Amino acid sequence: MKTKTEDIFKDLLAGEYRDGYLVYNRKSTDDTDNQKNSIKYQKAENTRFAFRQNLRIAPLTLEGFCTDGIISERHSGFKEDIELTFSSDNMVQYRVDRPKFHRLVELLSKGHIKGVIFLCWDRASRNKGDDTIIRKLMKAGVDIRFTLAQYDKTSAGELHMDIDGMFAEHHSRVTREKVSITIRNARARGLCTNKAPVGYLNLGSMEEKPFDPVRAPVIKDMFESAATGEWSLADLARYAIEQGFTA
Secondary structure, eight states, rough: OOHHHHHHHHHHHTTTTTTTEEEEEEEEETTTOSOOOOHHHHHHHHHHHHHHHOOOOOOOTTTTTTBEEEEEEEEEEEHHHHEEEEOOOOOEOOOOOOOHHHHHHHHHHHHHHHHHEESEEEEEEHHHHHHHHHHHHHHHHEEETOOOOOOOOHHHHHHHHHHHHHHHHHHHHHHHHHHHHHHHHHHHTOOOOSSTTBBBOOOOOOOOOBBBBTTHHHHHHHHHHHHHHOOHHHHHHHHHTTOOOOO
């Protein structure tokens, strides 16, 4: 018996949504207190734009991807995977860290969806890698629209995209610097900026993490044993394994 998801993919392959558009909204997780382009704002502006331009939003709903043609993704504005993969047929690949954006690109490149609506360039592209993907889709004939900008199919339009792409990447770099400085200063004050270290529970605030009632006493014993000078690293490792500290 086919599932609803299987039926949707069957419709995709059959061209059911080939004349429709998807709406992509992205909110950065880096500076959540200082963002005017909220998901709610982007969704409202983009759907109004689609109505004004008489663009049909594809009634596509896929769990974990989109609802009624609306994609909403929360992801870092500057983090990217810099590892490249090379193949014998001159193929160079790199990982796209935005899973919903990755799936969107795949649907567009295969022609299952006619186009996509973004609020502006920096909601679509955060770096040169994303920038390249967007431009290649455009050159392949994918209809990519921006609610707050229009790019002529001229050299001036290309320059306009270059400028917007440059500012989008610059904003990501500035955000990266701010986040890095904030994290570094927080760590200097003894705050926990990531997952709680072993021996503490991943609860509470950055200022205070509660002790792990099971592991904290064991770690305390290990430090006290190491301080005697009578325990080697191998002894401590063996003791930790006996207490259940395994990978």
